[in-house]
Amino acid sequence: MAEPLPVPDSGAGPQSTPDTAALRFLIVDDERINLLVLRAILEREGHQVIQAANGREAVAAYEREQPDAVLMDVMMPDMDGYAATRRIRELAGERFVPVIFLTALSDELSLARCVEAGGDDFLSKPFSRTLLQAKISALLRTRALYVTLQQQKVELAEHTRRLVNEQAVAERVFANIVHRGSLDDDNIRYLISPMALFNGDLLLAARRPSGGLLVLLGDFAGHGLPAAVGAIPTAEIFYVMARKGYSVSDIVAEINSKLKSILPVEQFLAACLAEFDASGRSVAIWSGGVPDVLVCGRGNVKRIPSRHLPLGIVDNHQLDRAVEIIEVAHGDHVYLYSDGLIEARNPAGEMFGDERVLNIVHRSGCTSSVFGDLCGAIDSFRHVDVRHDDLTLIEITCVERSTALPGKQGTHDGARPAAEWRVDFELGPDALRNTDPLPPLVQLFTEIQGLGEHRERIYMVLSELFNNAVDHGLLGLGSALKSQPEGFLEYYAQREAALAALREGRVAIRLRHAACASGGEMRIEVEDSGPGFDHRHHLDTLETNQAPSGRGIPLVRRLCATLTYHGNGNRVEAVYVWPA
Numbered sequence: 100m101a102e103p104l105p106v107p108d109s110g111a112g113p114q115s116t117p118d119t120a121a122l123r124f125l126i127v128d129d130e131r132i133n134l135l136v137l138r139a140i141l142e143r144e145g146h147q148v149i150q151a152a153n154g155r156e157a158v159a160a161y162e163r164e165q166p167d168a169v170l171m172d173v174m175m176p177d178m179d180g181y182a183a184t185r186r187i188r189e190l191a192g193e194r195f196v197p198v199i200f201l202t203a204l205s206d207e208l209s210l211a212r213c214v215e216a217g218g219d220d221f222l223s224k225p226f227s228r229t230l231l232q233a234k235i236s237a238l239l240r241t242r243a244l245y246v247t248l249q250q251q252k253v254e255l256a257e258h259t260r261r262l263v264n265e266q267a268v269a270e271r272v273f274a275n276i277v278h279r280g281s282l283d284d285d286n287i288r289y290l291i292s293p294m295a296l297f298n299g300d301l302l303l304a305a306r307r308p309s310g311g312l313l314v315l316l317g318d319f320a321g322h323g324l325p326a327a328v329g330a331i332p333t334a335e336i337f338y339v340m341a342r343k344g345y346s347v348s349d350i351v352a353e354i355n356s357k358l359k360s361i362l363p364v365e366q367f368l369a370a371c372l373a374e375f376d377a378s379g380r381s382v383a384i385w386s387g388g389v390p391d392v393l394v395c396g397r398g399n400v401k402r403i404p405s406r407h408l409p410l411g412i413v414d415n416h417q418l419d420r421a422v423e424i425i426e427v428a429h430g431d432h433v434y435l436y437s438d439g440l441i442e443a444r445n446p447a448g449e450m451f452g453d454e455r456v457l458n459i460v461h462r463s464g465c466t467s468s469v470f471g472d473l474c475g476a477i478d479s480f481r482h483v484d485v486r487h488d489d490l491t492l493i494e495i496t497c498v499e500r501s502t503a504l505p506g507k508q509g510t511h512d513g514a515r516p517a518a519e520w521r522v523d524f525e526l527g528p529d530a531l532r533n534t535d536p537l538p539p540l541v542q543l544f545t546e547i548q549g550l551g552e553h554r555e556r557i558y559m560v561l562s563e564l565f566n567n568a569v570d571h572g573l574l575g576l577g578s579a580l581k582s583q584p585e586g587f588l589e590y591y592a593q594r595e596a597a598l599a600a601l602r603e604g605r606v607a608i609r610l611r612h613a614a615c616a617s618g619g620e621m622r623i624e625v626e627d628s629g630p631g632f633d634h635r636h637h638l639d640t641l642e643t644n645q646a647p648s649g650r651g652i653p654l655v656r657r658l659c660a661t662l663t664y665h666g667n668g669n670r671v672e673a674v675y676v677w678p679a
Contacts, residue, residue: 122239123147125166127157127183128201129175137170140228144235154178158186166196168238173202173213181216188217195245197238280305280338281312282493288470289493292439300437300491301330301368305341308541308558310377310500313341313350316493317370317410318389318437329368329411332357343538344558347372348420351385351410355418358411367411371435374422379429379499381587383422390438390453395465396431396497400457426588431497432469434460439490440473445480455480470494515549517619517679522610528601531569536608537561548612548619553677556658557621563651564625564671565608570594572627572669573604604628618679620660624672631667 124146126137131152138148149164151157155178157171169187173180184198200213200221213221219241220234281304282289291302301317315337319329333354340350351372358368369388376382384392387407394401407419427433436456443451459476463469473492522543526534541558545551570576574597580586604627611622656662659673 122167123149123164124168124170125149125151125157125160125164126170127151127154127175127180128172129153130172133172133201140231144232154180154183154186157183158190161187161196162190168235168242169196169198171198171200171218173200173204173209181212184216184218193249195242195249197242199234199238284312286496286498287493290470290474290491292490299327300439300489301333301370302491302493303334303337305338307341307374307377308344308555309562310555310559312375312495312500313337313347314373314375314435314493314495315370316373316389316435316437316491317368318439318489318491319368320366329358329362329366332361333368340538342554343542344535344562345538346535347374347383347385347422349535351420352415352418355410355413356415359414362411367409369405369409369438371405373433373435373495375433375495375497376587377500378587379497380427381591382425382427382433382497384425385420385422390436390441393434393456393460394425394427394431395434395460395469396428398465400460400465401425424588424591427497429497429499432465432467433495433497434469434473434492435495436492437490440477440492443477443481443490446482451477451480467494467496514679515547517612517614518547519613520547521612523607525605525607527605528603531573531601531604531606532598537565540608540610544610544612544621548677550619550677553675557675560623560655560658560673560675561608561625563655564623564673565606567632567651567671568606568625568627568629568669569598571632572629573601573606574598575629615676617676619677621675621677622672623675624670626670629669631669632664633668 124141126134126141126148127150128134128137129152134150134152138150141148149160149166151160153175157169158178160166161169169184171180171184175183180200180202184200187196187198197219198217200218201224202209202213202221203224204210210221219238222231222234281287282302284304287304289302291300293300299319299321301315301319303315303317305313307313315333317330317333319327336353336357337350340353345353354368354370358366367388371384371386371389371392373385373392374383382394384403385407386392386403386405388409389405391405392403394403403423403425406421406423441451441453441456445451455476456473459472460469463472470492477490522540524536526536537558540561541554544557545554571578574594576590576594576597580590580593606628607624607626609622609624609626611624613620652662655673658675660676661672661674663672664670665672
């Protein structure tokens with residue numbers, strides 16, 4: 100049986116304060132006099148009061164009235180204060196309802212049971228009215244703080260929801276701009292493992308107008324959104340210039356110039372650009388600040404180290420744009436990867452390292468199993484899904500694509516009526532060394548006539564005729580070196596040396612476009628000032644010529660309505676017809 104509480108004196112006592120103003124109290128005691136005293140104290144402070152005579156009534160009153168705080172007696176019939184408090188706590192859920200136990204018990208075990216049952220404080224009987232008011236005031240300040248925290252929690256949840264939604268939108272936009280391009284080609288396998296929502300690594304692939312493949316693997320300094328900011332302009336430049344046929348060195352220079360102008364000093368792009376020739380016999384590589392490129396085939400591993408600075412650090416006049424030509428054979432595998440692979444750490448803090456990569460490559464016998472073995476090894480090494488850096492790995496298998504005619508011939512949705520126009524220009528030694536005229540010419544044709552679907556065909560025709568004029572007409576190079584796969588590298592070396600030594604000579608390109616009965620007709624004339632080109636040795640069809648060289652002219656014959664050589668072969672005219 101509970102001990103009666105003292106009746107409060109008639110003094111004025113403390114009045115309502117912000118901490119105790121206008122709240123609803125549930126008071127629970129089986130002694131009527133105690134209920135009257137508690138009601139008098141609380142109502143004098145300006146609070147509303149609900150009362151119950153036992154624990155079961157208290158639970159029902161809480162469900163019905165939802166009070167702000169509870170004063171709970173311990174020893175009561177039917178249901179004691181411990182059980183009632185536990186049930187009230189269940190009903191309150193996340194709602195904070197302070198409970199003060201009123202008890203005549205003073206042993207430590209009983210008081211501990213008050214706390215275990217969910218009480219926030221206790222007051223021994225008989226008690227001081229002043230002390231009761233102080234405890235109520237303290238608990239209500241705690242309640243006010245809890246209410247503030249709950250409001251902040253709701254606001255934080257709403258802010259998080261908006262942030263997640265904005266990130267999702269940004270991620271979709273980012274993915275649409277930095278799309279996969281040709282990464283789904285049959286001869287490509289890749290792994291992308293970002294550390295954050297936005298990837299600081301960049302992996303792009305695009306088909307060239309000539310049928311070749313251009314791959315860019317990049318690693319921006321830092322992680323997440325700041326590191327990914329430069330990915331959007333980089334991807335845009337890459338795809339546009341790759342599609343137009345610009346050289347690797349030109350693309351490198353354009354990306355470097357853009358990043359230098361927009362990125363802060365501490366941001367840059369370590370990158371590797373690799374262009375795979377359509378013949379499947381050579382790879383042109385520009386590498387700045389990334390791990391070694393691995394070329395695996397025929398039981399051998401060739402490491403191509405990075406020789407340049409990352410992009411976005413120096414101005415273009417200080418940038419080394421030179422590419423390295425590597426001979427490959429059909430079926431060889433080329434591996435590019437970011438430093439996130441070799442710097443991946445296990446739980447002990449040990450890095451994966453170059454040595455493990457090379458051991459896996461050698462153990463796999465330089466076969467197609469290397470990619471799967473590397474992916475499995477890195478997963479096992481990390482043990483848990485904890486990333487310290489973005490990780491990207493790509494495998495490109497060298498295949499021949501030169502026999503496949505590009506695109507289905509047809510008009511583009513934006514095709515314009517055939518117009519009459521012409522372009523004439525001539526390149527001397529300096530221009531031939533420093534200029535690639537083909538991308539702007541193809542772009543001119545595409546923009547004037549709106550024939551995007553014919554871009555690759557026109558590029559192939561122009562490329563074959565122009566390169567024949569330079570290589571065979573002016574420089575006097577023969578194709579004998581390319582009759583064997585290992586001769587490609589020597590051929591490119593001789594070409595570079597001969598072009599650097601060229602002091603006389605010219606190549607003229609003349610384009611004539613007019614309407615014809617079926618649609619439009621482009622006459623392409625290329626003339627060089629050299630002694631001539633023996634075109635008669637290149638009359639085999641694509642089907643009968645299976646050699647690594649000598650297939651360009653038959654391909655041009657297949658693409659064009661007519662192909663005619665004049666004089667000693669140093670002037671050639673091709674007629675390309677597109678249907679209306």
